[in-house]
Amino acid sequence: MTELNLKIKKELERLIPSNFSKAKTKAVYDRVEKEFEEMKIEPGESVGLVSAESIGEPGTQMTLNTFHFAGVAEMNVTVGLPRIIEILDARKVPSTPMMEIYLKKPYSEGKDIKKIAMQLKETKLDELIEEIIINIIDLSINISFNTEKMELIGITQAKMIKMLEKSCKTAFSIEKRDDGILMKSKNKDESLNILYKTKEKIKGLVVCGVPGIEQVLPVKRNDEFVIMTSGTNLKKVMDFEFVDNTRTISNDIHEVHAVLGTEAARQTIINEVFKVIENQGLNVDIRHIMLVADLMVISGEVKGVTRSGVISNKASVLARASFETPIKHIIDAALTGETDVLASVVENVMLNQPVPVGTGLPGLVTKFKF
Amino acid sequence: MSEVMLNGIFVGSVDNAQEFVNKVIENRRSGAIPDVLNILYAEDSDEVIISTVRGRVRRPLIVVKDGAPLLNNNHLKQIEKGEMQWHDLISQGLIEYLDALEEESTYIAFTEKELTPDHTHMEISPMVIVGLCTSLVPFGNFNQSTRLNAGSKNQKQAIGFYAANFSVRMDMDVNLMHTPQVPIVQSMMHNISDYEKHPAGQNLIVAIMSYKGYNMEDAIVFNQSSIDRGLSRSSYYRPLVAEELRYAGGLVDEISIPDKDVKGYKSEKDYRFLEEDGIISVGASVSEEDVVIGKTSPPRFLSGMDEYNLTSNIRRESSVALSHSEQGVIDFVVLTENEEGNKLVQVRLRDQRVPEIGDKFTSRHGQKGVIGLILKQTDMPFSASGIIPDLIFSPHGIPSRMTMSHLIELVSGKTGALAGRHVDGTIFDSEKEEDIRKELLSLGFRENGAETMYDGISGKPLQAKIYIGSMYYLKLKHMVSNKMHSRARGPIQLLTRQPTEGRAKEGGLRLGEMEKDTFVAHGASLLLKERFDSDRTVVPVCEECGIIAVHDVYKNRSYCPLCGDNTVISFIEVSYAFKLMLDEFKSLGIYPRLHLAVKY
Structure with missing residues (x-):
């Protein structure tokens, strides 16, 4: 025992x-x-297949009863089957990246919550600009700012100039004017094209907040303030001293994997899939999802259940070939002289041999007497 | 200045666009401009669009002026007397045809009641909101729109009296109802479309109740005695065609009784109905595999050695025979020529179809179902007055589908049948349910259509009152005898040696990918293997080189095409599809090698 x-x-x-x-x-x-x-579980039980059926069957019902909470919902979130597909395929970027940022004690009770939220939100230069003009004769860029907005965020023009200098290196001289900033090219023969490119580049300059965090929304959840965001940047967010980085989480599996490691990625997969299934009102045992998550991260990297991910790790040539792009797998196998030992289900079905699960598993052991 | 576009081409400009458009419309109504013209002033783009091209969908509307329709009672009287006709209404500008373009500038009233001075047009009838088929659904305005769609779709599949000259037609795959009836509950469209000249259903006595579970999940219970009296009988017609084709080299097909030495000769029994000309006689009762038109064709190509030896023409059998699970009576034979002047023989097969379990029926409200049980009249429930339903419909089909019209038709049909009149169920314009119920009460029945009924088997009264009445039911063209199929063994495909697919080819029923998964999930590994044994083969394998070897059955010896005789050859059991895959690998230049091991 x-x-x-x-x-x-x-x-x-x-x-x-x-x-x-x-x-x-x-x-x-x-x-x-x-x-x-x-x-x-008994030996010979096909746990993987049962998991596939257990997730797949409710999945067929899911597409039918997905409701869209138009407009009213806090944020636009991908739910239902598209989200599950996205997770299990281990897409590099989720269609709606989100974070739940938990806060440390005084802040979690609501202290400076708006200020904190604004600190996190990514603000680009473009949002603070009143007008941006290229002066062709002087080869310069005139920027005038919306001072109200700047005050709200708490950025001075001097600070802005420093940031611009940093971003443009030494190609431009930057002067402060009454109504804004004048950027003049140091190189007199600078082409207009480069000037235009510079203009577009500085428009996207992040002046404040965490890059990637597009929207912030403080929410009260169980007597505690939590900041929901659209857009993720787990690494940068965890640097803030007011963030409780033991609970803060992102829904981007690859990001979680990079920042917090494989186990955290596994747990994120489980949580995210289970969340979708639960909110659809379906009942799938969590162990099925755990099995899938285990399989996805077993190599130490997050791999999707796709032909380039988990499937490509299958030992059997025939099993791989029977799942999308057969020619590629057959030719590769032929070039390297692979051997298929027929140890799994699909290969044996193709050859019409008993599959080694259930009643097909036990062999015959005979004692030879000589 | 607004631009004027005629059929998409710029033709000029006008100063006051609205005035111009009004003038054109006025002229059109008075007949000075042809009525095929439609015009619109598009304010947002400031242009006048005129359209006269063909292919526009246009619909007639009554012209309204100052809140009153131009078409008045005087006109209607004139029409009744025959002094006025449709085209007069148009030429006098009382009714005009609008296309989608001009509709943009109109304000159309649905009924006369809602007319205001702002209205420009009025619908001729509120019925025009739905199409021809949908307006055949009585009391359609009580329904959800999806049910109306289903209802009109079903009516298109009904078996009826489709053409009066059916006896001389050679239509492919048609059905004909033997005793169709005109519906008791009608709509205006039934009159307009001359429905009584091509009816497609019968008025049945319908009881709405559950019956021993045989009408659950949309099934219906039928009365055997009603069927015996000829209820819902129909004929199924299918033509069989043979042509004397001409081939290169002056070779021709020949329609005749094939000689016994013809390649592919069936058996004498199969040709027994053919007359001297090789064609079956009218009235012959045929069943599956019987030859209807005897035909032989010249050999397709010289394949085997024996065909070189016998230089005389060995012809190929190419008779037309009934396919598997087909039967009937030969109804009609036609001998003609086709466009190329080749002899063409058409034989029409007729098969009587008596309702049986699995045949599909529907009311006109999208309430379709198949027969689940056919019960003798003695076992059917009966009402106090001795009325026995022809059909029992399940009440569980009603709540989720919300087809109120189905229920209203039932009382209306009952009232109509008792009063000896037709009931008008035109959509938006039907007789009032209240009045129908009052009439039913005055005829001596319960006002709500329910009656005390007795169990046909025990004779005891049923606890609940049963809603019973008359409804127009349609037999749909989907009949089990055309679809039922099973197979234990049968033909296989040449390439894969797996069973053929489809009823026409007497095929097997596929145990697909997902079904396979259920076997695996149960661990029923050996059962799964047995299921897939349909293309099982035993092949010799050379253990030396791992390639499929050759077994010579005549000499009873095996050899390997690579290693020759001096090698170990074992027989293994695999699916033929796998052997085929190995062959395909070889054709691609891939060397598939089998390593054999003792399994047990």
Whole structure:
């Protein structure tokens, strides 16, 4: 018999009354152990296929009863089947990247919540500009600012000039004027094209906030303020001292993987998929999703359930070839002289051999006597 | 200055566009300008658009002036007397045709009641909101629009009296109802479309109740005795065609009884209905695989050695025979020529179709269903007055679909049948349900259409009152006998050696990818293998080089095409599709090698 895992042991310790005799306690443990053993998956059970069916079947219902909360919802969020597909394919960029930023104590109770939110929100120079003009004769760029907006964010023109200098290196001289900033090209023969490019470039200059955070929305959740964002940048956000970086999370799996590691990515996959299934009112056992998530991260990288991801890791040539782009796989196998040992389901179905699951698994063991 | 565009081409400009448009319309109504012209002043682009091209969809509307339609009772009287006709209404400018363009500038009243001085036009009838088929649904305005769609779609599939000259026509795949009836509950469209000249259904006594579970999930229960009296009988017609084609080298097909030495000769029994000219006689009762037109063709190409030896013309059998699971009576034979002057024989097969379990029926409200049980009259429930329903419809089809018109037709039909009159159920313009119910009460029945009924088997009264009345039911062209199919063994495909696909080819039913998954999920590995044994083959494999070897059955010896005789050759069991795949690999220059191992 295998030993019980720590979680169950702790649970038992909590639940067994202290006045139980030693023999009685042991009996309880034995019984739990026996039940645990019986609940284990038996050898030869096709867990992967059962998981696929268990997620796939409710998935067919999902597309039909997806509702769109037009307009009113806090933010536009991809939900339903498209979101599940996106997660399981491990797309590099989610269609609606989001973060939930939890805050440390005084801030989580609502202190300076607006200010904090504005600090996080990415503001580009373009939003502060009243007018931007290219002067062809002087080869210069005139920028006039919306002073009201600048005050709101708390940026001075001097600060702005520093930032512009940093972004344009030394190609331009930057002067402060009454109504804004004048950028003059140092090179007298500078082409108009470069001038135009510079103009477009400085328009996109991030003057304040975290790059990538497009929108912020403080929400009160269970007596606590949480900042929901659209757009993610987990790494930068975690640098802020007011952010509770033990709970702050992004829905971009690749970002989570890069910042917090494989286990966190696995958990994000589980949470995100389960969230969708739950909000569709469907009932899928979380262990099915856990299995899929395990498979996706088992190599230490996040791989999607696609022909370039998890499927390409399959050992069998025939199994890979039966799932999209067969010619590529067959030719590669022929070039390298691969051998298919027919250890899994699909290959054996193709050859009309018993598949090695369930009743097809056990072999015959014979004792030879010589 | 507004630009004037005629059929998309600039023709000039006007100072006051609206005035210009009004003048043109006035002239059109008075007949000075042809009525095929439509005009619009598009204010946003400030241009006058005139359209006279063909292909526009236009519809007639009554012209309204100062809140009153120009068409008045005097005109209607004149029409009744025959002094005025449709084209007079148009030439007098009482009714005009508008296209989608000119409609933009109008304000159209739906009924006379809602007319205001602002209105420019009025609908001829509110019925025009729906199309021809949809307006055949009685009380359609009580329904959800999706049900109206379903209702009109179903009517298009109904078996009826489709053409009066059906007996001399050679239509492909048609059905003809034997005793169609005119519906009791009608709409204005039934009159307009001369529905009584081509009816497509019958008035049945319908009871709405559950019956022993045999009418659940949209099934219906039928009365066997009604069927015996000829209810919903129809004929199915299918022509079989043969042509004497001409081939290169002066070779021709020949329509005749094939000789016994013809290649592919069936059996004497199959040709027994053919007369001397090789064509079957009218009235012959034929069943599956019987030859209807005997035909032989010249050999397609010389393939085997034996065909070189016998230089005389070995002809190919190419008779037209009934396909699998087909039967009927030969109804009509036509001998003609086709466009190229070749002899053309057409034989029409007729098959009587008596309603059976699985045949599809529908009311006119998108409430379709198949027969789930046919019960003898003695076992059917009956009402206090002894009325036995022809059909029992399940009440569970009503709440989710909300087809109120179905229920209203039932009382209306009952009232109509008892009063001996037609009931008008025109959409938006029908008789009032209240009045129909009052009339039913005056005829001595419950006003709500429900009656006390008795169980046909026990004779005990049923606890609930049963809603029973008369409804127009349609038999749809989807009949089980055209669709039922099963197979235990049968033909296989040449290439893959897997069973053929489809009913026409007597094919198998595929156990697909997802069905396969269920077997795997259950761990029923060996059962799955057995299921896929349809293309099982045993092939010799050379253990030396791993390639498929050759087994010579005559000499009972095996050899490898690569290693020759001196090698170990084992027989393995694989699917033929896999063997085919190995062959395809070889043709691509890929060397597929099988390593054999003892399995057990």
